Amino acid sequence: MAFGGLKTAHLSSPKHFNPSHLFQFLLLPTIPSHQTLLPPPIQFHSNSNYSPNTRSVAAQELSAVFSKHHPSLPDNTHLQNLAEKLTPETVETVLKDLKGWRTAHQFFSWAAQQDGFVHNRYTYNTMASILSRARQESLLKILAKDVVNHSCPMSPGALGFLFRCLGSQGLIDEAQYLFDNAKRLNCVPNTYTYNCLLEALAKSGRVELVETRFKEMVGSGREPNKFTLMPVLQAYCNAGKFEQALAVFDRIYNSGWADEHVFTVLVVSFSKWGEVDKAFKLIERMERLGMRLNEKTLCVLIHGFTEERRVDKALVLFDRIKEFGFERNLALYSVLIGGLCVRKDLNKALDLYWEMKELGIFPDVGVIKKMILAFCGEGEMITAERILEEDSEKLDVDALVLLFNAVLEGLTNHGEVDKARLLIQAMMESQEVHPAQGKAVESVIDDITEAVTGNLFRFKKVVLPNAASFNIVIDGLCKTQKLDMALELLRDMVVMGCAGNVLIYNNLIHELCNMDRLDESYELLRKMKESGFEPTHFTYNSIFGCLCRRENLSGALDLVIEMRRNGHEPWIKHCTMLVKQLCEGGKVMDACSFLNDMVRAGFLPNIIAYTAAMKGLFKAGEVDQALKLFRSMFVNQYLPDVVAHNIVIDGLCKAGRAFEAQEIVKEMLEKGLVPSVVTYNSMIDGWCKSDRIDLALLCFSRMVEEGKLPTIFTYTTLIDGMCNASRPDDALILWNEMKEKGCELSKISYVALVNGLCKCGREEAALVYFREMEEKELEVDTFVYVALLNSFISKGNLIFGFQLLKEMVRKLKFPSPTDKNYPLLIDALRKLYEDENTFLDVQNLIAEGLVPSIHSVHDLGTDIKET
Known part of the structure; x- marks a missing residue:
């Protein structure tokens, strides 16, 4: 493609702008079509050495040639003569006369190739305007680059106009490229130029670029005006930057530039952000200033407020619609009634419904359905029936079925699934009706529905249920565990000739499976396939x-x-x-x-x-x-993942294969997986159980170095390992460290320490922690008593050992004969009995029957001492 006589390569595609922001900006419903964010563009005027008549004749002839011979041009002397008369003014005139952007672009390119002719800012902008309206983005990109490549002199106004053409197609990178090369175009941007650029940037949603250019403009000493601040406000609104938008609005307001359009932009944005109360306060502020929203904006806000479940504020705006004499249409009533139904404000919804009908606005099926669903869902069956009866005569059968489906859905939602089942049965029976005893068909149908449903939801014409009807009722029966009724209704559906749908079969099969009725679900699957439905x-x-x-x-x-x-x-x-x-x-x-x-x-x-x-x-x-x-x-x-590796590591450690577990840890690290606290705890436990306390401590050190916080399990495992390695002092150091770290001491921790100290012959220290357990009201197992008792006895302190035995008996902590601690306790009893200081106490304890399963000292397997 060529502009200005040079072959120009295509520019690389710019970053995609956000089309939703552009849409919001260009089609904001509150902005009247005649209102723009900038003052009218500067009108460019061309001068010419040719007289107006000469220029007009040449322009007319060129227009005729290019209009007639598109896309190929004749190579004749007449066209060459016309080329000699080319001026920018002539080209501008011809471009405006030609129909279609392709013809205009062909002429523009032909003119650029003629000797002695160079496009100027007027011809470039005219072509840019044509391409912009035709949405020819790729050609606009080339044109923008060509302007810079040819260093075409541009005035600030002309450059601003070109920005607006580019911005309308989202060509922001090209607009910025032109602005950054303004010096090459002999142009010093003024406030209008900046305003046009900011408008283009705002339309694209590039809020960060808007901020940058605005700061640049202010920093260069140019004073922003209303048309500068409006794009900035719009950019912040589109980006959802609440605080920044308010700051710009305040600046506009304090400068005395705030009009209805400025307020509207912010109000609509508040609504989109869900800030209904703030939007409403802004509306009240407008009204105090004597301004008011237009009809389109009010409608948009009513929809927006209702979507945010603020139908209270939407109703206030609806009153404004009435007050200003604007049209109240079905769409407005529909959204408000729907919002009131969601909020369960049924009385107000009903008032609006009758008001709409009084105005001659007939409700569509959607509005009636909302009303029926809402009233049935709240158990207001009489009102729902009244609404249905009042409007049913004006609806065709298909619409009537939709409304009866709403009744069925409302009944099931209210827990009246049995009534819904009766109603659908009445609907099925209506097709079997024939005139009888001189009665009309309508009268007979009415009699049947009255017999089945009582005085509610009667109909005088055949209203056959469809697949959706059956799905509503069957789903309701399934949810209330009435599967047999649901299956019976399915059979009735098939007999009636209704194929149903996949959802019906799926609901039934799902509930049958939940009730473990597998054979029936297989049978239903078979019928589903026979009916032509793919599972x-x-x-x-x-x-x-x-x-x-x-x-x-x-x-x-x-x-x-x-x-x-x-x-x-x-x-x-x-x-x-x-x-x-x-x-x-x-x-x-x-x-x-x-x-x-x-x-x-x-x-x-x-x-x-x-x-x-x-x-x-x-x-x-x-x-x-x-x-x-x-x-x-x-x-x-x-x-x-780490969890799977941890299971393997823990399993290997518990099986006494800690070295293999360590290899799995290495594999984890090689794969980039980070060992967790669980990983380290498993390895520490594995090393302790393998009597490798040194490796356990090394693992503990690595755990701490890597920022993993040891848990109570970590410390308990190490304390047990230290005691097993006959290092009770180190175990106590770890115990104190655990307390300092704020770990909540548990029963397992105390048991490990007490038992470990007993193993190491530190029964006095063990007793201290044993009593601490009791003070904390932690349950003390028989195992702990036996360990402590045997430890004192082994050290020759049999008298205190007997005191512990009596404590066990008193607290009913004596093990049963099947308990693994039972033999240890019998051995302790034997030693106490054999000691001259305690044998009488043991004998009396047994004689009193206080030692379970021991009826006499003979049961201890020792000789009876003489008293």
Whole structure:
């Protein structure tokens, strides 16, 4: 493409502007069509060395040639002679005369190629205006670049006009390119130029560019006016920048420039932001200044306020509509009635409904349906019936069915599903009516509906239910667990000749499966297919879920294969539930087989299902199988997450294979996964159980270095490990550190410390923490008593040991014979009995029957001492 005689390459596409912002800006409903954000563009006038008559003749001849010979031009002497008379004024005149942008563009390009002719700002702007109206963005981009390439002198007004042409098509990058090259165009931008640029930027929604250029304009010493601030205000409004928009508005207002248009822009924006109260205050402020909103703006605001559930304010504006004498139409009444119904202000909705009818505005089906639904939903059946009866005569049968569907829906919403069932039965029976005993068909239908539904919702003509009618009632019956009634209604539907729809079958199958009526759901699936309906993923997954809950593996897999043939996938939640269920029931290998079968069927189970199976395998002691499953996840193109790795690490540690677990940690790090607190806790526990307290402490140090906060489990595990390693002092240091860190001390922590100190022969220290447990009212298990008792006895403090024994008896902490601590306690009793200081106390305790399962000292397996 060529402009000004040069071949010019296409410019790269600019960043896409936001079309919604442009739409809001250009088509803001409150702005009258004659009002613009800028004063009228400067009118450009051309001078010419030719007389007006000569210029007019040349222009007429050129217009005739290009209009007649588009797209090819004759190569003749006459056209060459006309080319010699070319002036910018002639070209401008011809461009305005030619019909169609293609012809104008051909002439513009031809003129640029003629010797001695150069386009000026008037011809460029005329062509830009034509291309802008024709929405020729690509040619406008080239034209803008060509203006700069030819250093075409531009006045501030001409440059501003070109910005407006570019801005109307969202060519913001091109407009900025021109502005930044204004010096090459011998142009010093003035306030008008900036205003045009800001308007273009605001239309595109580029608020950050608007801010930048506005600051640049003010910084250059140019004083902004109303036409400067309006694009800035609009940009902030479109961008939802509440505070900034208010600041600009205040500046306009304080300068005395605020008019109805300025107020309207901000009011509509407040409405879009959901700031209904602020918008309303602004409207009141307008009215105090003697301004008022126009009809279109009021309508927009009424819709907007109602959408924000502020129908109270919408009604106030509706009163303005009446007051100003503007038209009250069906759309306004419909949105207000709908809003009132949502708010359950039914009396006001009814008032508006009758008012609308009094004005001769007949409600459409949508309005009547809203009313019926609302009144039925609140149990106001008489009013709903009145509305239906009053308008039913004017509606055709299809519209009437829609309204009766609204009645059915309203009844079910109000919990009156049995009445809805009776009504739909009456609707079905209306088709069987024939004249009898001299009665008209309408009269017989009326008698039937009165017998079925009473005095409510009677109809005098055949109103057959459609698929939507049956779906409403069947869905209501399903939700109230009346499945047998729903199935009966489905049979009636088929007999009536209504095919129904997929939703009806899906609802029934889903509820049957929820009630574990699997055979009936399969039968319904068969009937669904026979009726010509294709089961959806919801249909299949309802049955699949039931099969999974039953742990019917073969049935589930058969269904999965059928689903695959029909392009559906099983829901992950059902697969995961089945695997967890099997694992919890001890059927871990069945769970693994199911996962393998799913893969063979062409579906990859979710990583959560794999994780559940691994957890089950570790719990069952199948460590190697669990590792094998973990490795298979990589084969199936899964990338196990931290949770999956943690399950493997914990399982290996519990199995005494801490070194293998450490290798899994290394793999995690290599994959970029960050070990969690759970990871470190598992490893610390594993090292402690492997009697590698040194490695446990190293792991603890790394955990702290990486910013992970140790938990009470971390400290408890280490304290137990320290005691097992005969390092009670270090255990107590960790205990104090745990308290300083603010960890809430638990029963498990105390048990670990007391038992550990007893193991290390530090029974006196253990007793201190034992008493602390009691003060905190933490439950003390028999195990703790036995450990403490044996520790004191082993140190020869049998008297205190006996005191602990009496305390156990008093608190009923004596273990049963099946308890693993029972033999330890019997051994302690034996030692107490064998000691001369305590044998009589033990004998008396047993004689009094205070020691369960010990009836005499013979039960201790020792000789009876002489008293």
